[in-house]
Amino acid sequence: MALLEVEDLSVWFHTRNGVVRAVEQVSFSVDAGETLAIVGESGSGKSVCCYSLLGLVPMPPGRIESGRARFAGRDLLRLAPRQLRAVRGNQIATICQDPMTCLNPFLSLGEQLMEPLLQHRKVSRRAARAQALELLEEVGIADAGRRFGAYPHEFSGGMRQRVMIAMALIAEPKLLIADEPTTALDVTIQAQILRLIAEIQARRNLGVIFVSHDLAVVADIADHILVMQDGRVVERGAPRTLFRDPQHPYTRKLLAASRRGRKAAPPPPQREPVIGIEGLRTWFSAPGGRTVKAVDDVSLTLYRNEILGVVGESGSGKSTLGRSILQLVKPTAGSVRLGGTELTRLNESALRPLRRHLQMIFQDPYASLNPRMSVFDALAEPLRYHRLASRRDVTAQVLALMDDVGLPRSAIRKYPHEFSGGQRQRIAIGRALATRPEVVVADEPVSALDVTIPAQILDLILALVARHNLSLIFISHDLSVVRYLCDRVLVLHRGKAVESGATEELWAAPQAAYTRELLAAAPRLD
């Protein structure tokens, strides 16, 4: 008999604007020692499906419309609140996406770690503490005794996720629900956490439900995969068959998103330098009199009509590098030359006319667009400011820009909230291109977008670079995106450039140890 058997589960949300069918007639089962992966984009119902089993979906507005969930001889959906509480954290435990927001910032990690034990087992605090320390060692936290009283903000993302895992395991559950447990982490850390979950699962014969938006992440660990779209299961199967022969178009779309190829076009032959960076340093002073060397002695040349990828983990200084090049952050030392002009020596008012040539596309199109400016306002502002359009032809130019980035002309009076994430990023790209810049820095422009959207935006960027002879610096932590888009790659590690070279050469024969580590950690569908 299966550990958990869910049949015909439907969860609807009854909101003021009508009924949202978040989960519709979903059935699956998980055995002990087995991993079930539920894959889909945000809003596909994959998380609601899991949390509703534990009564963790807010009700109202949520309501379980139908279904059974047999676990240890009982139906979870029909348990009284008190009985369900005895299951939660005890027999079924959860790990969530972002350990920063899922751990209580006001309580010490040790205190939070002991809670499930103190709640479900009759143990003393001393015994709970001993067990918690043992478990912290098991999930790979050195010096656990000293760090027992630490607070979440004192730990790195990967360490927090380890604590989260320890917290889930402490009462020795039979089933673990992991909701995107590695999405907020860097690739190398992601690889470590995935390995840790697999080890613990084997050791304890755990059943695992692994929720993810990325087929590549679950490829190695899943025994079964469930693909969900709009609350329904559209396809299911073992990874091998699913990857080899996907039936549903949506599965194919997800696969394509995880299986990006290499760049199609060869790099341009003529090499005309556009911007030259020499010995760039950007240091910040941190509390306690320390100095953070965010960018430390980086040199590079960007050529016309070229896309240079900058890769590295969070904290490697890649965003600061981008901002320092555009003089949005004043570099501490070094030179940035655009044409014949040394940018680092110019003050703000001397820089302003040059800003036309230096533009930026930001990561989050929700945050980077002014919610009170319509598409027209956002695109017309730079045109007017730099006197690129007269009052008469500003509308025509805005419409031309909208055509360029693939926005329907009818949307000109609309505001950002009326658009989807992908369309918003198109507005942001249009805004950056309005001044006909020479250099554009794109800082993770697709990582805030849903799984199947980035492909369209990446193709748009490729087309625009070719059409406008742009030079683009593309900052990303996602190696597959960089390979698809970039002609050359610069690898940053702790503010230093550890390696650079033509994309395919670097992929084929990475020189630096850190590059090799980074490439090996990236999840792949082969």
Place this chain on the structure above:
Amino acid sequence: MLRFILHRLLQAIPVLLVVVTATFFLIRLAPGGPFSADKAVAPEVLHALEARYRLDQPLSAQYLSYLGDLLRGDFGPSFRYPGRSVDEMIFTGLPATAELGLYALLISLLLGTAAGVIAALRPNSAQDYVPMSAAMIGICLPSFLLGPLLILVFGIWLDWLPVSGWGNVPGDKLLPALTLAAGYTAYVARLSRGGMLEVLAQDYIRTARAKGLPEWLVVCKHGLRGGLIPVVAFAGPAFAGLLSGSFVVETIFQIPGLGRFYVQAAFNRDYTMIMGTTIFFAVLIVAFNLLADIAAVWLNPRLRQQYRKPAA
């Protein structure tokens, strides 16, 4: 932490100096003076009085000598109550006012937080609307209306509690404390409701539920600490406000407190008394704001670390 406190104390000096200077010159700009009241006084007597209180000197000299006295902790003599110093009068009035303020603060914190938390547990239900509507009424009702109303109901109709006095009959402190607390209670309720609603929507609350903790533990252990930060930040200035704003309540209930001196002093143009009470309240406001900030830092581990000595 010590550096933080020291830093804030140093910041308080210019604040107080501005208060002293502004009050000193403003009250002298107001028409009339301490001895220009009711009946006519013989010019010789007036001259003698002005000479005695240094009012015949130029304004700048008066200001400087006042500052000098102040540094020695001397608020000077009262102009209206001959033979009594301002220091003495403040310390006669303070105990009653402080006690009243403390009770009102406790009532508003306990009642307000409880109402706010209860409302936040089930937003947009009767459990939310009833306490929040009551809070709205509490904010709208001025104490000169609420006080007499309470006296009428509990003092006269029901005859449960004495209608006035302070410390003479058991129970006579309850009605004034309630009257003074009403507005603040309502404000605390709204603050704690807002704070709790925000915290209860956090992912870590779901984590706490996912651990199988009972709801009261989820709310009290995981929710309250974050949810009450806005209340703590408000409590400091609120206490200062309770102390300096108790004039109406003190008058209604015949309480020999500081608030009455303050207002009478303004009517009487009792310059030193006005200065003394204003400076005293300004010091209180600065001090309680500092206390509230310290409490907020203590509650939030992230801020706590920020103010800790940099690790070697």
